[in-house]
Amino acid sequence: MNQKINNLTLKMLAKQLGLSVSTISKAIRDSHEISDTTKKRVNELVQKLNYIPNPYASSLGSRNSKTIGVVIPEVVDSFFAKAINGIESIAQENGYHVLIYLTHESIEKEKQILKDFESGRVDGVLLSVSRETCSHSHINILMNKGVPLVFFDRVVDEVKASKVVTNDYESAYKATELLIKNGCKQILFLSFLNTLAISNKRLNGYKNALLDNRLAFIEKNILTFQNDSKKDYLLLKKKLNLTKRADGVIASVEKLALPVYQACEELRLNIPGDVQVIGFSNLDTAAFLNPPLTTITQPAFEIGKTAAALLVKALGRKKIELANEEIIIPSTLVLRRSTSL
Amino acid sequence: MNQKINNLTLKMLAKQLGLSVSTISKAIRDSHEISDTTKKRVNELVQKLNYIPNPYASSLGSRNSKTIGVVIPEVVDSFFAKAINGIESIAQENGYHVLIYLTHESIEKEKQILKDFESGRVDGVLLSVSRETCSHSHINILMNKGVPLVFFDRVVDEVKASKVVTNDYESAYKATELLIKNGCKQILFLSFLNTLAISNKRLNGYKNALLDNRLAFIEKNILTFQNDSKKDYLLLKKKLNLTKRADGVIASVEKLALPVYQACEELRLNIPGDVQVIGFSNLDTAAFLNPPLTTITQPAFEIGKTAAALLVKALGRKKIELANEEIIIPSTLVLRRSTSL
DNA sequence: TTTATTTACGAAACCGTTTTCGTAAATACA
DNA sequence: TGTATTTACGAAAACGGTTTCGTAAATAAA
Known part of the structure; x- marks a missing residue:
């Protein structure tokens, strides 16, 4: 379908260096199984040829996507926009990609989105529920499938999960x-x-x-x-x-x-x-x-950042487990003239 | 790594129905090669078992990701936030996912992001360049790799591409x-x-x-x-x-x-x-x-929507080609008291 | 009735990685 | 010196789909 140019593959690199595909793969990911000299040879060629691994093949093989899904009601909203900044700062830092989904305050969309996540598209989810969200089976179903999820700001009390909120x-x-x-x-x-x-x-x-x-x-x-x-x-x-x-x-x-x-x-x-x-x-x-x-x-940036950090940290562990904790980051009262006497 | 539960695969569906994997695959995607009765049988089982295809396997096989990458300087900005809404409306409508990347006005980040796109992570790109963006080789390189790209709002005149701007x-x-x-x-x-x-x-x-x-x-x-x-x-x-x-x-x-x-x-x-x-x-x-x-x-929503529509339309064609056109959507002057006499 | 075409499906290759497992050589141990 | 470990790599099987191609049966054309 696409007229993609000549995408470089591991196989080609392997041929050029007279090594096997698996060796190249391991070398690139800095596996201890590979000697330093080989790693250097490989990385030099990678640099020279500007090799970039196919993320979909990687994800398929490794069963994780280095992607987190962010589900929010709306993006034209200073709180959520700033929260995204916080999330993104952690994501960048840890090599995660950020997939953003807007529910527009519709629980139907929210359900749709979370259902799609059952596919393994994302490694974890950051969720701020819609105004309409009264039931939460869709959230539980996703979590029961083993997809780690952290609530931020708009949480559902009834669901057991990590939560980052304000006071x-x-x-x-x-x-x-x-x-x-x-x-x-x-x-x-x-x-x-x-x-x-x-x-x-x-x-x-x-x-x-x-x-x-x-x-x-x-x-x-x-x-x-x-x-x-x-x-x-x-x-x-x-x-x-x-x-x-x-x-x-x-x-x-x-x-x-x-x-x-x-x-x-x-x-x-x-x-x-x-x-x-x-x-x-x-x-x-x-x-x-x-x-x-x-x-x-509200400490929007901080809330986003903290939620993302929680999730990313959990994703980094062998056995993913999120404590059932609620982190509270306090808001600030800023006095201005609309309330002076 | 993940304790993902029992993910349903095509193979399992195939076994249950006594059909081949390829038949199931085609049936799900409504291929003309499959009879209506078979399609119905398949879809019923899909519904019943709540089967959701693995997007990474699909992407790997079909060499497209149903994902568009949006690169913007900042999201805490009414213009860009509204543009995202426009983009997302088209994406949802056409089954595309939206990957959002922020450059924070840094050309270095912009380069990094576009380079990552060479991997085939996204089918197409919507770009609004950073303030620092003075050179544009990184953009041309990406486009030359065959990745369709549409500029919106902050365009680079020197690059030949589709552009959606205001007057x-x-x-x-x-x-x-x-x-x-x-x-x-x-x-x-x-x-x-x-x-x-x-x-x-x-x-x-x-x-x-x-x-x-x-x-x-x-x-x-x-x-x-x-x-x-x-x-x-x-x-x-x-x-x-x-x-x-x-x-x-x-x-x-x-x-x-x-x-x-x-x-x-x-x-x-x-x-x-x-x-x-x-x-x-x-x-x-x-x-x-x-x-x-x-x-x-500025007509932020419209600009985002139009740019996304242009891209999605191109992606839908056998031979992807984006006209070298510039679409101009006019801004509105709204008179208020800061300029009365 | 014979031949050409279409319809509906399956087998197998393929997408580009990761992962598992096997193994020869190098090193450590005793 | 003989045995046990490591080290450094390769072969091959996943991963879970899509795509190509081949083919028997059903239908159309002659």
């Missing part, structure tokens, strides 16, 4: 507390519909901070957005337009901070004068918004 | 013209050092707009940033602090818009009162900056 509960608690300290009485909590498994942790942090400060927890102050629906935005606007309107908003997801700004603008509400806003966000532009947005900033 | 020249011209119309006399042009090849197009658009409007083109008004160096920022600040200071700024790269905002803030300059700003950017937050940023917005 969602504490962060939300702290954010809520801040708003309370700043005098807010009616605090809206904005999130996306997350069917089950994925963290209600932020919500709980919010809830408990309210209770601990003798404020009522009001069900209606939780706004659960569907996918970019206009309806939710209108509901938000309505909440901000009541006589007894909200005076504080926590956007528990990066994408939900901007609608708040927009709503306030349209309603001519002053931030932070009328409404104080705080967002879970990795946006580099947070400091330049109008007004600058106070954020809970 | 950089016109966009910059238009942006400059806008500032001029708005009364700016001293317009700064901010860019990163791009050694050669990559578009001086934006710069030329800027230059010609000045000349066409009888404004002097002043070499010193071009600020060429190195990598995130503090020095450049200080130079920018200085330029905005002269007695005859700049009254307009064009950030020809997304990342350079924020430093302008920061500098203005520190200098207590009003945007757009004292300085008008326009940025090449895909930032979703542009509309919520203080003040909202007028942007030249």
Whole structure:
């Protein structure tokens, strides 16, 4: 099909050096079975002829691919983009290739992708589940096939696996507390519909901070957005337009901070004068918004890097085993003007 | 090495059905050589046993990988993130996998990556070169090996290949013209050092707009940033602090818009009162900056999608050939308050 | 009815490595 | 000096598919 040029093979090298294919193969991979002088001869020819092994033949023979699969909901998202950077830094360092798959928050796609992984395409998987992910049999099935998997950020508590997350509960608690300290009485909590498994942790942090400060927890102050629906935005606007309107908003997801700004603008509400806003966000532009947005900033790069390191380390072992641990890397509260008094 | 479970192979399926391996293989790929009844029998067993072919064996045999390699400078960048979405949409649709590599603007990494591609790891390549990329032999070498390649956005003019770009020249011209119309006399042009090849197009658009409007083109008004160096920022600040200071700024790269905002803030300059700003950017937050940023917005998704479509279409042909064409998808000027009068 | 063609399949080679195993020569041990 | 180990390599069998080619039976053409 392809008009690939004359690809150099081990056999050709072997012929040129009067050695066997297996000797060449071993020499290239620095096997102890091969003498140093032979290794040198081989490597010189490899250099000279610019030989590059066929990765598919290697993978087939060795039953591993030096590839890790990264499954994330979305890439147009500062958190995930930065996490990819972290993952990629470890991958490069250890000679792994990175296959990226986007679920676009669809559990169906997620299932499809994980199923494909049963083929042995990747040596291990880094997974951040979609919002829709409520069941987790597809994940267990993959793991039971012996494919190592590490969760990052959006984990499924019910699945036993290595996980790298941030301190969602504490962060939300702290954010809520801040708003309370700043005098807010009616605090809206904005999130996306997350069917089950994925963290209600932020919500709980919010809830408990309210209770601990003798404020009522009001069900209606939780706004659960569907996918970019206009309806939710209108509901938000309505909440901000009541006589007894909200005076504080926590956007528990990066994408939900901007609608708040927009709503306030349209309603001519002053931030932070009328409404104080705080967002879970990795946006580099947070400091330049109008007004600058106070954020809970997750250690995206670190989370990606740590998850990848965990996986790569496990892959390097004879007997692959991932501890059932949860590594927590704390987020940072960055105070800016959207929450000053 | 891996404790992979009992992977199902064609041979096992063949035995169960009393057919030959080749028949099964053909049936699965819907070959015309196989009768419908046999295909049905095979597919039923495939379903039942949940058989998934080993991609590495397939690739080795068929000499193609159903994988495309995407090489970009950075993923924490709205443009590239959105371009990936476009690429991925086409890939998914056509059953291709997407291998993503980041150069981090380093030509050395870029060379490394392209060299690895000589191995046949990917069927085709989507490339947006690094800022450092001044020579292009590494690209030509790869293409000469018969690996189809499509440039997107950051192309190398000297290399003959398919390219998908936006109208950089016109966009910059238009942006400059806008500032001029708005009364700016001293317009700064901010860019990163791009050694050669990559578009001086934006710069030329800027230059010609000045000349066409009888404004002097002043070499010193071009600020060429190195990598995130503090020095450049200080130079920018200085330029905005002269007695005859700049009254307009064009950030020809997304990342350079924020430093302008920061500098203005520190200098207590009003945007757009004292300085008008326009940025090449895909930032979703542009509309919520203080003040909202007028942007030249590139059709990132479309560019990625088009480039991928071009590549995939070529890969589908018996004889792979990519026209030496350049597809131009125009950017949009979005007027916001950073340039109002 | 005879011959040509098509249909539906199987045998075997092949893709380019890795891995297992066998072995002659070199070295160590006793 | 004879035996046990190492050392350094090669032959051949995987790995799990795809592809080529050959062929018997079924169908079409003459």
